[in-house]
Amino acid sequence: MSQATTQVQSDLDRLLPVLDAALTLPFRHGDAQLLGEAVRYSLEAGGKRVRPVLCMLACEAVGGTPAQALPGALAMEYVHTYSLIHDDLPAMDDDDLRRGRPTNHKVFGEGHAILAGDALLTEAFGVLATAELDPAQRALALALLAEGAGWRGMAGGQALDLEGETLAAYDLDHLRLIHRLKTGALLRASLEIGAVLGGATPSEQAALRAFGEAIGLAFQIQDDILDATATDADLGKRAGKDAGRGKITYPSLLGLDGARKALDEATETALCHLASLPNRNSLAAWARYLALRAK
Amino acid sequence: MSQATTQVQSDLDRLLPVLDAALTLPFRHGDAQLLGEAVRYSLEAGGKRVRPVLCMLACEAVGGTPAQALPGALAMEYVHTYSLIHDDLPAMDDDDLRRGRPTNHKVFGEGHAILAGDALLTEAFGVLATAELDPAQRALALALLAEGAGWRGMAGGQALDLEGETLAAYDLDHLRLIHRLKTGALLRASLEIGAVLGGATPSEQAALRAFGEAIGLAFQIQDDILDATATDADLGKRAGKDAGRGKITYPSLLGLDGARKALDEATETALCHLASLPNRNSLAAWARYLALRAK
Numbered sequence: 001m002s003q004a005t006t007q008v009q010s011d012l013d014r015l016l017p018v019l020d021a022a023l024t025l026p027f028r029h030g031d032a033q034l035l036g037e038a039v040r041y042s043l044e045a046g047g048k049r050v051r052p053v054l055c056m057l058a059c060e061a062v063g064g065t066p067a068q069a070l071p072g073a074l075a076m077e078y079v080h081t082y083s084l085i086h087d088d089l090p091a092m093d094d095d096d097l098r099r100g101r102p103t104n105h106k107v108f109g110e111g112h113a114i115l116a117g118d119a120l121l122t123e124a125f126g127v128l129a130t131a132e133l134d135p136a137q138r139a140l141a142l143a144l145l146a147e148g149a150g151w152r153g154m155a156g157g158q159a160l161d162l163e164g165e166t167l168a169a170y171d172l173d174h175l176r177l178i179h180r181l182k183t184g185a186l187l188r189a190s191l192e193i194g195a196v197l198g199g200a201t202p203s204e205q206a207a208l209r210a211f212g213e214a215i216g217l218a219f220q221i222q223d224d225i226l227d228a229t230a231t232d233a234d235l236g237k238r239a240g241k242d243a244g245r246g247k248i249t250y251p252s253l254l255g256l257d258g259a260r261k262a263l264d265e266a267t268e269t270a271l272c273h274l275a276s277l278p279n280r281n282s283l284a285a286w287a288r289y290l291a292l293r294a295k
Numbered sequence: 296m297s298q299a300t301t302q303v304q305s306d307l308d309r310l311l312p313v314l315d316a317a318l319t320l321p322f323r324h325g326d327a328q329l330l331g332e333a334v335r336y337s338l339e340a341g342g343k344r345v346r347p348v349l350c351m352l353a354c355e356a357v358g359g360t361p362a363q364a365l366p367g368a369l370a371m372e373y374v375h376t377y378s379l380i381h382d383d384l385p386a387m388d389d390d391d392l393r394r395g396r397p398t399n400h401k402v403f404g405e406g407h408a409i410l411a412g413d414a415l416l417t418e419a420f421g422v423l424a425t426a427e428l429d430p431a432q433r434a435l436a437l438a439l440l441a442e443g444a445g446w447r448g449m450a451g452g453q454a455l456d457l458e459g460e461t462l463a464a465y466d467l468d469h470l471r472l473i474h475r476l477k478t479g480a481l482l483r484a485s486l487e488i489g490a491v492l493g494g495a496t497p498s499e500q501a502a503l504r505a506f507g508e509a510i511g512l513a514f515q516i517q518d519d520i521l522d523a524t525a526t527d528a529d530l531g532k533r534a535g536k537d538a539g540r541g542k543i544t545y546p547s548l549l550g551l552d553g554a555r556k557a558l559d560e561a562t563e564t565a566l567c568h569l570a571s572l573p574n575r576n577s578l579a580a581w582a583r584y585l586a587l588r589a590k
Binding site: 032034082089110112121122123126128129130139142145146147149152162177181 | 321322325326327329330331334377381384385386387400404405406407408409410412413414416417418420421423424425430431433434437438440441442444445446447450451452453454455457458472476
C-alpha cells in the first residue's frame with residue numbers, strides 16, 4: 001500500500017464515523033416517509049465521500065477541527081448526492097446502476113427521485129443556515145455553496161454536458177469549461193467552505209480554492225480514463241457509457257497516454273497550491289490517491 | 296371593483312416594478328446560456344407573484360420597507376418557479392400548459408427543465424446568502440426558507456400528493472396535511488421571512504406565520520374549487536385535471552358548497568391573525584382577494 005493510500009485510509013477511519021453519525025439525521029422524522037426513505041437510500045449508498053472528507057481536511061489544513069467543518073461537509077454530501085440522483089434520471093444520463101445498486105428512480109420512481117434530489121439540495125443550505133457558526137463564516141459558506149452548485153457551477157456544467165452530446169464543434173477548451181463547472185465547482189467549494197469554516201486567512205482560502213480547481217480537473221480526467229478502461233464490476237456503475245454514446249472525453253481528445261499526462265500535470269499543480277499551508281499532508285495524500293484510484 | 300381588489304392592484308403597481316427589475320439578474324451572464332434561457336422563460340412567464348408580494352407586504356406590515364424584503368421576495372419567487380417547473384414534469388403532474396404557455400420541459404426538454412428548477416432552488420439560497428442583511432436576520436430567513444421548501448415542507452407535500460393518487464384511504468386530515476406542506480409551507484415562509492427581514496418582534500412573526508398558514512389553506516381550497524369549476528382558458532392551464540384523474544380535492548370531499556364554506560372560514564381565521572399588526576390593510580385585502588380570485 002502506498003504512503004498516500006495509508007494516509008487516506010487513516011483519514012477515512014477518523015472522519016467517516018463523524019460524518020455518518022450525522023448524515024441522515026435530518027431525514028429520519030417527518031411526514032413524508034417514503035421521500036425520506038428515498039433520500040436515505042442514496043445517502044446510505046456510501047461512495048467515497050470525497051467532498052465532505054476534503055471539506056473537513058481543508059478545515060484541518062488551516063488549523064481548524066473536523067467538527068468545525070461538519071455542517072459544510074454534510075452540505076457537500078447532500079449536494080453531491082442530489083446531483084447523482086438527478087444525473088441518473090432518464091432525461092439526463094439514464095443510468096440504472098449507481099455504486100452497485102439500482103439508481104434512486106429505479107427503486108422509488110422518477111417523481112420521488114426528482115423530489116429526493118430537491119429535498120437534499122434544500123437541506124444542504126438548511127444545515128448551514130441552522131448550525132452554530134460565526135455569522136460571517138456562515139454567509140460566506142452559503143454563498144460559496146450556491147456559487148458552486150448553481151447556474152454558474154454544477155447545474156450549469158451539467159446543462160452544457162447534456163448539450164454537448166449534440167454539439168458538432170467541441171474542443172479541449174469546451175471540455176475543460178464543462179468539467180470546471182460540472183465537477184470542479186463543487187470540489188472547489190468543498191475545499192473553500194472547509195477553509196472558511198476553519199477560519200482561513202484570505203491567502204489560505206485562495207490556495208485551497210486553487211487546489212480544489214486543480215483536483216477537480218484531475219478527478220474528471222481520471223473519471224474519463226476509468227470509463228474508457230475499467231469494467232462495470234470495477235466501477236459499480238456502467239463503464240464505457242461515455243465512449244458508447246460518442247461523448248467527448250479526455251481520452252477521446254488526447255488519447256489514453258495524453259489523458260494520463262494531463263492527469264499527472266493537474267495533480268502536480270494541485271500539490272503546488274498546498275505549499276503554504278500549515279497542515280498539508282492529508283490533502284496532498286488525497287490528491288495523489290484520487291489520481292490513482294481504480295473507481 | 297371591490298375595495299380589496301383596488302388595494303391589491305395598487306400594491307402590485309408599487310411592488311412589481313421593484314421585483315421585476317431584479318428577478319432575472321442572476322441568470323443573465325454566464326456560461327450555461329441555454330439553461331439561463333430556460334430559467335428566464337419560466338421567471339418571465341409572470342403569474343400572480345403572490346409569494347414575493349406577500350413577503351414584501353409582511354415586511355411593511357411590521358414597519359419595514361419593500362426593499363428590505365427584496366432578497367426574501369426574490370428567493371420565494373425562485374423557489375415557487377422551481378416547484379412549478381418540476382411539478383409540471385411528466386414524472387409528476389405531466390402538464391403541457393402553464394400560465395397559457397407551453398411548460399418548461401416542452402420548450403427546453405426534460406433534462407434542462409430539471410436543471411432549471413435545480414438552478415432556481417440554488418439561487419433562492421444564493422440571493423439571501425449574498426444580500427446585505429443583518430446576520431441574525433439572514434440566518435433565520437435562510438432557515439425558514441429551507442424549512443418551507445424542503446422535506447418537511449413543500450417537497451415533502453408534493454411527494455405525499457404523488458403518493459395520494461394511489462392511496463385507498465384518504466380523509467380530510469390527510470388532505471390538509473398534504474396542502475399544509477405542499478402549498479402552505481411556502482406561503483407561510485413568504486410571510487415569515489418578510490416579517491424577519493422587516494425586523495418583526497417575535498409575536499409579530501408568530502402572527503404572520505399563522506396568517507400565512509391560514510391563507511395557504513384558503514389558497515389551496517380556492518385552487519381546488521377553480522379546478523372543478525373553471526375552464527382551461529380561465530386558468531391558463533388545464534382545468535378539471537384533478538377531478539379527471541380521480542384525485543381527492545376539497546370539493547370532492549366536502550362538496551362545492553362545503554368547500555366554499557371552508558374557504559370562508561380559512562379566510563376569516565387569516566384576518567383574525569392580522570389584528571395586532573400596525574400596517575395590516577394590504578395583507579387583509581390580499582387575503583380577501585385570494586379567496587375571490589378567478590384563476
